[in-house]
Amino acid sequence: MANYTINYKCGHSAQKELYGKLEERYKKIEWLQENCLCPECSAKEKARENEAALARLKMAGLEVTEGSEKQIPWASSIKARYLDAVERIKATDVSEQVMARLQEYARNSEAEWWIDNRRDLADEESILEFARLEIRQANDPDY
Numbered sequence: 829m830a831n832y833t834i835n836y837k838c839g840h841s842a843q844k845e846l847y848g849k850l851e852e853r854y855k856k857i858e859w860l861q862e863n864c865l866c867p868e869c870s871a872k873e874k875a876r877e878n879e880a881a882l883a884r885l886k887m888a889g890l891e892v893t894e895g896s897e898k899q900i901p902w903a904s905s906i907k908a909r910y911l912d913a914v915e916r917i918k919a920t921d922v923s924e925q926v927m928a929r930l931q932e933y934a935r936n937s938e939a940e941w942w943i944d945n946r947r948d949l950a951d952e953e954s955i956l957e958f959a960r961l962e963i964r965q966a967n968d969p970d971y
């Protein structure tokens with residue numbers, strides 16, 4: 829275990845504790861420097877994203893309203909990304925039944941639902957799979 833100075837891609841540097849084999853630590857340092865913002869910039873970026881997500885949902889009238897103070901911003905970011913993905917899905921030749929289901933999800937205002945299902949709602953492919961599975965289950969209760 830040791831402290832290293834990481835020169836993040838935002839131009840700031842910060843100390844970070846790293847563990848494991850020396851070779852792994854150097855790989856990690858290289859990766860952090862190429863891909864990451866310093867902790868401070870990364871927190872600011874996250875706050876900006878959350879604000880943008882909240883504004884976007886508000887404009888669409890699709891805010892996440894049920895949940896704790898901590899859950900709502902998180903769920904809102906997930907939902908804003910979901911809405912972007914649904915826009916892209918809408919442009920493809922997806923069935924009306926699936927599209928209706930996706931719009932039904934968009935009206936869900938419970939933070940917990942968005943957080944629990946965040947992995948299934950992360951990209952177009954998983955969203956479609958998620959909706960199709962639920963449709964199949966609804967049509968065939970024994971499925």
Ligand SMILES: [Zn+2]
Nearest residue numbers: 838840866869
């Ligand atoms: Zn920074």
